[in-house]
Amino acid sequence: MVLLLNNKIMHKNFFSSLFSKSSQTQEKYNLILDTIYSLKKHTNLIIYDNVDIFLHKNRQTLPLMIYDEQRGIFLFEIKDWSYEDLKNASLTKIEQAKQAQNTLSYTAMHQAVKNKLDEIIHTSNIPIHNYLLMTHLSSYEYQNLDDSLKKILLEKKVIFNDLDADAILKKLQKEPQNQNSYGSAEKIVGSLLTQYTLLDKENELFLANAEQKAFIDAPLKKFTIIQASPKSGLSSTLLLKAIFEILKNPSLKITLIKPTNFSRDILHRQLLEIIEHAIIEFDILSINILTPDEIETKKHSKLGDIIMCDDGILMQKEFIEHLKSLQGKHKIVLTNDKADEVTFSFQESYLLKEKNILFYETNPHAKALQLIDQLLKQKDSKELLIISNCDNRTKLIDDLKFFIKEEVKLFDSSIRLTFQELERLKLATYNDLNEITYNDAILLDIDEATNYELKYAINHAKESVHILYAEDSQNLRQLKEIYASK
Numbered sequence: 092m093v094l095l096l097n098n099k100i101m102h103k104n105f106f107s108s109l110f111s112k113s114s115q116t117q118e119k120y121n122l123i124l125d126t127i128y129s130l131k132k133h134t135n136l137i138i139y140d141n142v143d144i145f146l147h148k149n150r151q152t153l154p155l156m157i158y159d160e161q162r163g164i165f166l167f168e169i170k171d172w173s174y175e176d177l178k179n180a181s182l183t184k185i186e187q188a189k190q191a192q193n194t195l196s197y198t199a200m201h202q203a204v205k206n207k208l209d210e211i212i213h214t215s216n217i218p219i220h221n222y223l224l225m226t227h228l229s230s231y232e233y234q235n236l237d238d239s240l241k242k243i244l245l246e247k248k249v250i251f252n253d254l255d256a257d258a259i260l261k262k263l264q265k266e267p268q269n270q271n272s273y274g275s276a277e278k279i280v281g282s283l284l285t286q287y288t289l290l291d292k293e294n295e296l297f298l299a300n301a302e303q304k305a306f307i308d309a310p311l312k313k314f315t316i317i318q319a320s321p322k323s324g325l326s327s328t329l330l331l332k333a334i335f336e337i338l339k340n341p342s343l344k345i346t347l348i349k350p351t352n353f354s355r356d357i358l359h360r361q362l363l364e365i366i367e368h369a370i371i372e373f374d375i376l377s378i379n380i381l382t383p384d385e386i387e388t389k390k391h392s393k394l395g396d397i398i399m400c401d402d403g404i405l406m407q408k409e410f411i412e413h414l415k416s417l418q419g420k421h422k423i424v425l426t427n428d429k430a431d432e433v434t435f436s437f438q439e440s441y442l443l444k445e446k447n448i449l450f451y452e453t454n455p456h457a458k459a460l461q462l463i464d465q466l467l468k469q470k471d472s473k474e475l476l477i478i479s480n481c482d483n484r485t486k487l488i489d490d491l492k493f494f495i496k497e498e499v500k501l502f503d504s505s506i507r508l509t510f511q512e513l514e515r516l517k518l519a520t521y522n523d524l525n526e527i528t529y530n531d532a533i534l535l536d537i538d539e540a541t542n543y544e545l546k547y548a549i550n551h552a553k554e555s556v557h558i559l560y561a562e563d564s565q566n567l568r569q570l571k572e573i574y575a576s577k
Contacts, residue, residue, distance in 0.1 A: 151203035163218030174232040285369035286335040289327040319437035321550035344395030354526035356508035447555040455559035472516040474530035
């Protein structure tokens with residue numbers, strides 16, 4: 092297609108190219124973008140701007156994408172053409188005839204979306220709608236354009252700079268609506284945008300929330316502190332950030348640090364599953380996952396350009412101070428450090444809404460045996476975790492050998508994942524909980540656990556938590572204040 096614009100020949104790739112944003116253009120673009128994002132307040136639309144689709148070793152940028160479960164995917168090209176630019180544009184009659192049915196070119200974006208969906212969810216039949224966002228053209232000015240140009244710049248497919256949110260929504264909603272959903276946002280958008288798709292330890296997909304996305308998108312400083320509440324998807328977000336940095340710059344080397352061998356292996360397994368799910372290709376050795384013990388045996392030059400330390404609160408103070416001293420040579424990310432200045436905060440949680448948290452004033456050891464017997468009549472043994480100090484864990488396992496028929500295992504987070512028996516009834520200490528999953532928990536010895544350990548133990552149970560105590564204490568009062576009414 093050839094368009095005559097102000098007596099200059101402008102070829103098809105001009106339509107496909109993104110504009111170079113001046114400060115005025117950027118301001119106008121931001122205003123329209125804010126209006127489009129405001130649609131999320133009253134709809135279920137999923138909106139992303141300036142995002143990349145990664146597939147194998149390929150990368151394609153989408154200037155703006157909207158997903159509607161019942162209408163499909165909306166793709167936008169963005170242009171800063173003004174009325175002055177377009178008012179003298181015209182097409183020859185021959186070109187008009189050839190291009191009457193041809194609108195803007197979205198071939199590369201279309202193909203990237205279709206290929207990714209086809210390879211991951213084995214369908215590319217979701218409708219893709221082409222739109223143009225005009226930062227410098229109003230709906231009034233459009234009416235004065237040459238009719239031949241309007242046949243290419245179809246009014247119903249253009250978002251003008253003077254449209255309000257209602258007008259934009261009405262325009263999008265004119266696309267055919269399917270009675271059934273084309274798929275959840277997690278399934279469709281989660282298949283397209285690797286960098287914003289959290290894959291948890293049980294292979295469930297979540298789209299990154301605003302807090303997580305802000306961290307994933309942000310350029311890393313020399314030193315970053317993240318404070319996060321339990322079950323906020325912190326570990327998975329760090330992993331996505333590491334992957335995203337490597338995809339953007341394959342020459343980078345990144346080290347992720349986890350407190351134990353078990354948690355290190357769990358995170359490594361997540362890394363492999365994300366790569367497999369997303370169908371992306373990069374040098375997997377670019378991301379190294381280590382424990383503090385392994386870090387201490389390595390030279391600084393081997394630690395990579397970026398070091399991300401997860402669950403720093405569970406590590407030795409001396410080790411954390413050592414990491415902080417490396418800022419000159421590496422970019423450092425620490426999580427849940429006790430520093431006063433916090434760079435990012437993750438407060439939104441993926442906690443299940445319904446959970447039974449029960450308190451028992453009793454003989455903890457005897458009540459634990461009784462509860463274990465009751466719960467095992469209703470649930471699979473692998474779903475239950477008993478948490479106590481080391482001494483009571485030993486006593487419990489001795490009594491349980493005679494009390495129940497199930498085989499009981501002492502869970503030890505220092506042991507590699509390969510050698511763990513996770514399908515059994517497990518007894519653990521509060522130090523062992525990082526990255527272990529369970530449906531139901533029985534808590535003893537709560538006065539010997541830290542605040543963080545208790546919250547972690549409670550919040551990571553999916554269905555029920557049974558808190559056993561013999562007498563009142565400060566820890567007990569704090570837990571009741573938070574959880575007794577839930």
